[in-house]
Amino acid sequence: MSRFRLYPTPAQQASLLEQCKHARCVWNLALEQWSMWTRDKGPTPGYVEQARQLTEARGTFEWLRAGSQTVQQQALRDFDQAVRSFYSGTHRRPTWRKAGLHEGFRIVGSQATRIVTKNRRWAAALVPKVGWVRFRRSRAVPDAKSYRVTRDRSGRWHIAFAVVPEPVPAPDTGEIVGVDRGVAVSAALSTGELLVCPGLSNRAAERLKHLERRLARCCRGSNRRQRVKATIAKLYARAVDRRKDWVEKTSTELARRFDVIRVEDLRIAKMSRRPKPKPDPERPGGYVRNGRRAKAGLNRGMMANGWGELVRRLEQKAPGRVEKVNAAYTSQTCSICGHCAPANRESQAVFRCMACGHEVNADVNAAINIAAGRAVSARRETPARVSPKREPQLTTSA
Known part of the structure; x- marks a missing residue:
C-alpha cells in the first residue's frame, strides 16, 4: 500500500464518517448472516444474494440510499474475501467492526482513478458522495485500480492506494x-x-x-x-x-x-x-x-x-x-570456539566465553551465530566442527 495523509474539510469529515458507518453496518450484517449457520440449516447467503438484499435495503431505507452504492457493495466483497481467506487458512476468522476503531471504506473501479494533481505538494481524489478531498503529495501518486480511505484513533485521515512495489534488488556481493x-x-x-x-x-x-x-x-x-x-x-x-x-x-x-x-x-x-x-x-x-x-x-x-x-x-x-x-542458545554460544554455557553471558550486554576468554557484546555475538546459521540442541551440546565421514572418537578429558 502507498499511503498518503488526507486533509478533508469539517463538512467532508462528516460525510466520510457517514460512509464509514455504512460500510461498517453492511459488513456487520453480512457477518451476522454468516454466523447464523448451523449444521441443521442450509448454506448462508453468498455475495450475489447479499448484493441483491442490499439493493432491496437501499430501496427501503433512506439513510442507506444516501450513501454510495460502491462503498456498500465493496464492503460485501471484502467480507466475502475475508471468509475465503479464513477457510483457506491464511487469515483469522472475520470479526465485528466497531465505531471509532474500524473507520474506513474502499473504492474500486473507474471511480478510483479520479485523481488530480494540484501542484508539487497537493493532490485531490474524488470520493463518491463526498467530493474532491485533497491529500498531501509526499511522493509520486501511483496508478492504482483501488484505494482505501481510513481514519485512525487519533482522528487522522489517510488514503492508501493498492499498489505492490517492486522488491529491492540484491547487491550481488555475497555478504x-x-x-x-x-x-x-x-x-x-x-x-x-x-x-x-x-x-x-x-x-x-x-x-x-x-x-x-x-x-x-x-x-x-x-x-x-x-x-x-x-x-x-x-x-x-x-x-x-x-x-x-x-x-x-x-x-x-x-x-x-x-x-x-x-x-x-x-x-x-x-x-x-x-x-x-x-x-x-x-x-x-x-x-x-x-x-x-x-x-x-x-x-x-x-x-x-x-x-x-x-x-x-x-x-x-x-x-x-x-x-x-533456530534461535536455540545462540546467545550462550561463543562465536569463536563454539563453546555453549549459560555462564558465558554475564549480563544483557556482556558476553565472555568461559573456554577461550573471547569477550564481545552479547547481542553482536548472537547475531554472528545467527549469520553463521549456528544453533545447538536442547541438550546444549556444541556441534562438532569435524567431517561427518570421520569415525566416532572416544571422549577425552581436557
Whole structure:
C-alpha cells in the first residue's frame, strides 16, 4: 500500500464518517448472516444474494440510499474475501467492526482513478458522495485500480492506494548478515552495528502516564473522557509512526546492503502471552505471584521494538533472501570456539566465553551465530566442527 495523509474539510469529515458507518453496518450484517449457520440449516447467503438484499435495503431505507452504492457493495466483497481467506487458512476468522476503531471504506473501479494533481505538494481524489478531498503529495501518486480511505484513533485521515512495489534488488556481493532482535537493543547486526527503534521521548512518556491517570478518574461517556482519550491516541500514534519509519528505513537498508539476511525464527505470539496463574497449594482457591507485571513489561518491550514488523517488511522487500535460523542458545554460544554455557553471558550486554576468554557484546555475538546459521540442541551440546565421514572418537578429558 502507498499511503498518503488526507486533509478533508469539517463538512467532508462528516460525510466520510457517514460512509464509514455504512460500510461498517453492511459488513456487520453480512457477518451476522454468516454466523447464523448451523449444521441443521442450509448454506448462508453468498455475495450475489447479499448484493441483491442490499439493493432491496437501499430501496427501503433512506439513510442507506444516501450513501454510495460502491462503498456498500465493496464492503460485501471484502467480507466475502475475508471468509475465503479464513477457510483457506491464511487469515483469522472475520470479526465485528466497531465505531471509532474500524473507520474506513474502499473504492474500486473507474471511480478510483479520479485523481488530480494540484501542484508539487497537493493532490485531490474524488470520493463518491463526498467530493474532491485533497491529500498531501509526499511522493509520486501511483496508478492504482483501488484505494482505501481510513481514519485512525487519533482522528487522522489517510488514503492508501493498492499498489505492490517492486522488491529491492540484491547487491550481488555475497555478504550475509545476522540480525538479533532484543528489547534493550532493537536489532544487533553481525557487523557490530547496534540499532535502536525510537519511541516516545521522556517528556512525552511522562505526559502519557499523567494522561492515563486522568483517564482513570474520568466518568465514562463524558466529554472530558473523550478529549483525554483523543490526546492519548495522538501520543500513541506518534510512537507508532516513529516505529514504522524506523522499520521501513532499516529494512530497506538491509535489503540493499546484503544478499542474504538471517534472523531468528521466533514465535512472537507465544512469547508475548501472559503467564498462567499459579494456584497456592496452602490456600485452596488462592494464587501465588506468577510475575505477571514483569512479563507485561517485557511484552511491551517486544511490541515497541517492532520484532514482527521488521521481519515482515524484510520478507516483502527481499523475497527469497531472508532465512530464519533456530534461535536455540545462540546467545550462550561463543562465536569463536563454539563453546555453549549459560555462564558465558554475564549480563544483557556482556558476553565472555568461559573456554577461550573471547569477550564481545552479547547481542553482536548472537547475531554472528545467527549469520553463521549456528544453533545447538536442547541438550546444549556444541556441534562438532569435524567431517561427518570421520569415525566416532572416544571422549577425552581436557
